[in-house]
Amino acid sequence: MWSQEKAMRVVIIMGSKNDWEIMRHSADTLNEFGVSYLVEVLSAHRTPNELVQFVKNHMSDTGVFIAGAGMAAHLAGAIAAHTVKPVLGVPLSSSPLNGMDSLFSTVQMPAGIPVATFAIGKSGAINAALFAVSILSLSETGLSSKLIYRRVEKAKEILSSYIGDK
Ligand code: RP5
Numbered sequence: 115m116w117s118q119e120k121a122m123r124v125v126i127i128m129g130s131k132n133d134w135e136i137m138r139h140s141a142d143t144l145n146e147f148g149v150s151y152l153v154e155v156l157s158a159h160r161t162p163n164e165l166v167q168f169v170k171n172h173m174s175d176t177g178v179f180i181a182g183a184g185m186a187a188h189l190a191g192a193i194a195a196h197t198v199k200p201v202l203g204v205p206l207s208s209s210p211l212n213g214m215d216s217l218f219s220t221v222q223m224p225a226g227i228p229v230a231t232f233a234i235g236k237s238g239a240i241n242a243a244l245f246a247v248s249i250l251s252l253s254e255t256g257l258s259s260k261l262i263y264r265r266v267e268k269a270k271e272i273l274s275s276y277i278g279d280k
Contacts, residue, residue, distance in 0.1 A: 124151040124246050125176045127165070127193065129183035131155050133206055137182040139236050140204070143243035147260050149250060158183070158192035165189075169196045178246040181229075182239060184208030187216035190229040200249055202242040203231045 124144055128137050137153075144151045152172070156165040169179070179197065181190035182204040190203030203220035207213030213234035221231040230245065232238035244261070251257035 123149055123177045123250055124180060124243075125172055125178075126151055126153045126180045126182070127168075127189060128153070128155050128181075129157045129160075129185075129187065129189050129206075130208075132208065133182050133184065136206055136235055136239050137180075137204065139239040140180050140182070140243040143240050144246070146264065147247050147257060149247055149257070156189075158188040159186070162192070165192060166196055169193050173197050173199065178202060178249050180204065180242045180246060181220075182206055182242075183220070184213065184216045185211075185219075187219040190220050190231070191223055191227065194223070194227050194229050200246075201229050202245055203229045204238040204242050205231065205234045207235050 126137060126140050128134060133155075134153075141151060141153060154168060156168055158165060176199055179190075179193050179199055179201045181193050181201060183189035184206035185208060187203070187205055190201050194201040205213050205216035205220045207216070209215055217231070217234055220229060223229045232242045232245070244264075247257050247261060251261060
């Protein structure tokens with residue numbers, strides 16, 4: 115599914131369609147910034163050949179890959195094995211181990227093949243998208259201002275919800 119008609123800049127890959135409930139937060143966050151993205155479901159274990167082909171096909175038109183997966187989550191690492199573009203891993207809580215399994219699987223990459231790993235679940239999905247915007251902002255100054263504006267707005271929300279001493 116394509117988000118917008120602009121050139122694609124972020125690719126979001128999930129290990130299962132069941133991961134969308136959480137990974138949609140990455141997409142929603144990118145929408146806030148008008149950053150275009152492509153969402154695909156591909157698995158490191160269930161569709162290994164198609165995953166590699168997809169990454170190779172999208173290497174040139176992608177700035178950042180975001181990978182969300184649960185259980186023995188090798189998706190981000192498998193993507194990183196085939197590209198030197200930044201790969202941001204979001205561990206998902208889809209097993210009785212509550213995401214600790216996917217956190218360790220995603221974060222414990224061997225030296226040489228880096229994956230930036232984020233928090234388990236929704237916070238990780240949002241922060242991966244913000245980090246993707248931050249990476250893209252290195253070559254696009256408009257995005258830096260939007261990131262600053264978002265932080266100011268979030269701070270206002272928190273301050274306005276302060277109840278204080280009664
Ligand atoms: C992982 O296994 C997926 O990322 C998903 O989080 C988990 C379970 O997948 P389903 O059995 O729900 O498709 O590969």
